[in-house]
Amino acid sequence: MARFNIRTAKPKSTSRVTSTGRVLRTCEGGRGRERDARSELFLLAVANFVSQNTFYETGADRDDRFAALVRRLAVEDPSWTAGLLGWLRGEGNLRTASIVGAAEYVKARLDAGATEGPANREVVASVLRRPDEPGELLAYWTSRYGRNVPKPVKRGVADAVRRLYHGASLLKYDTASKGYRFGDILNLVHAAPDPDKPWQGDLFRYALDRRHNPDTAVPPASNRVLVAHRELMALPVAERRAVVTAPDGPERLRAAGLTWEALAGWLQGPMDRAAWEAVIPSMGAMALVRNLRNFDEAGVSDEVAARVAARISDPAEVARSRQFPFRYLAAYQHAPSLRWAYPLEKALAHSLANVPALGGRTLVLVDRSGSMFYSRLSERSELNRADAAAVFGTALALRAADADLVEFGTSSEPVRFRRGESVLRVLERFGDLGGTDTSAAVRRHYRKHDRVLIVTDEQAMYSHHGDPTEQVPADVPVYTWNLAGYRPGHGPSGTPHRHTFGGLSDAAFRMVPLLEEARDADWPWAS
Structure with missing residues (x-):
């Protein structure tokens, strides 16, 4: 009888983030795993x-x-x-x-x-x-x-x-x-x-x-x-405001390389509607997204706003700007006018182009513990890792054929959504759930899913049931998406059906289809 050479046989795929086998404690006291030096550096770097x-x-x-x-x-x-x-x-950006x-x-x-x-x-x-x-x-x-x-x-x-x-x-x-x-x-x-x-x-x-x-x-x-x-700098201050209101004002500003950051100083006055409308044509997509609130406060016209909306939601502009997906969430939260909501939703969707449409049943768990809320992602951002996790988890759930979306901390709860719903609207339903009882969340919500994907900082609490990946049968893939890069992992990785990847962009999602096709997922720069 054939034991191995049968049509249903598949090679076991592996990923590059690899555990050494040495047991560590997570920062919350749970049973963790050490990763080799390359894996630790990669997850920290991204x-x-x-x-x-x-x-x-x-x-x-x-x-x-x-x-x-x-x-x-x-x-x-x-x-x-x-x-x-x-x-x-x-x-990696x-x-x-x-x-x-x-x-x-x-x-x-x-x-x-x-x-x-x-x-x-x-x-x-x-x-x-x-x-x-x-x-x-x-x-x-x-x-x-x-x-x-x-x-x-x-x-x-x-x-x-x-x-x-x-x-x-x-x-x-x-x-x-x-x-x-x-x-x-x-x-x-x-x-x-x-x-x-x-x-x-x-x-x-x-x-x-x-x-x-x-x-x-x-x-x-x-x-x-x-x-x-130099010619613009030589103009008397009293004559400068006339430049921005002239028909050729936008082209003169562009030709002189005058950025929006420098324009207020050159005018030696406020950035009013005319100033913004003159400089908007020469602004990049990233600068436009960051200044939506300023456009509203200055009262830029609906015609100009429509051109801004078209640019920030254009897929080529989104790709060129190389913005992290959660930047669009930040803009949505801070722009007062609803006229930006749909363009930002479209831009967010374009920035998540690598999110796969997974078949079968998928359990997506999003870490909303206190440690994920503690620090901002960067000194220029009000967002945190909890926000980034919610963006990625929601996008994955919305595209999957059949997904259960769960937020977890000390406790865990399903996050309700409808197919075709706005990612930005679903994000409003997430909360702050305290500690990090990842194992309990997996045990409570796993119901013979075809895969489990956990978006987290991996610093799980101690559980007498074992690490989070042990709550799932050994032949069911568990993907851990690490958003913080701490040294200890919450479970093994680099073995069949146990994989860890990381980063703050959707590029990490490319690993999932590769691994499910039983193809080894190499380091991103080698693939």
Whole structure:
């Protein structure tokens, strides 16, 4: 009789976040699992806004743990670590963690005399993707390791400078509030102009002159943006308001690279309706989303508001802006006018494009414990991990063929929803449920589902029934989506049917269909 070579036989899939087998205690005293160094760093990196406190860890402790893991793996596994850092700044969309990681990568390898693996210069350049980031990396390095900047850092920064510096970036990011101005960076790294950009030599000279002789620096005639900006700056204050009300006002502001942040200072007066309507055409989608309340308070017209709504809900604009999905929830909560509700719902849906439509029956458990509410996701956000968990869990439940959506803490309750309902409306039904009795929630609500997905920080309380994954039969997949990156996990991972992934974007959902198709889910930058 055939035992293995039968049509129903499937290979057992594995995921890369892997437990070591060593038992730890969670921060709430539950039975937890240690993960290997690569898994711990990955989950911390994709959930970490540098220097931000969390419920169980201070920002300083998290930063130290992150830096220590990067330094260790930069020597032990440089190719994997370099891949993580490049992906983190790219698809992962986490700027500061990738910049810090690149600096620590180089420092560890220089200290160890390591030469195998990706070049230090290339790793530095790979994480610098916005014109202000060369200064960010140099500021981090010198504050931590002194003003002696090694050649690989200088050369990586110089590569980025040639790629990123242009007239508009100079106007937006080369401001007096920066510790490292563009001219300072050019002096330090000695970046030569890109041969394929004949105008860049004039730009570099102007950046240096603007830094050291600001009163006499004259922008090069070859750079139209800088010339147009200088002309606007030279206008008497009394004549500036007329620019924004003129028919060609929006185009003049755009041509001069005048951002919405700089416009109020240039006008030396309030950002009224006319000012906003003049600058809105040159604003990016992310800036539009952040300023919906300001548009309402200034009374922008319905016609202009309709154009804003069309842009922020356009799928191409959403993809280009690379906003985390929960940013749209923040905008929805803070924009007073209902005219933004439907565009934000559409934008949120586009930002969750990777959420799969799972077949069969799915149990989705969303962690609404106190630790998930404790800290904001970043210093510029009022949202927390509980909000992010609710966004992802709700989106998954709404798209699944048959799903039960549950919020849990000390207790647990179903969250009611109807197929086709608005994600933003369902989110209003979630509450704050105190502690983290994950095992009890799984035991109470698991009813022969085909899979269980838990969105959580994994810091479960002790249960005499065992860890949360033990409440589900061994042949039923349990997916843990970690949103905090603490060291101990609430159950095993990397074994058949027990998988952990993490992050603050919908990209993590890509693992679920792969694993259910019995295909191994590799690290995101290797797949």
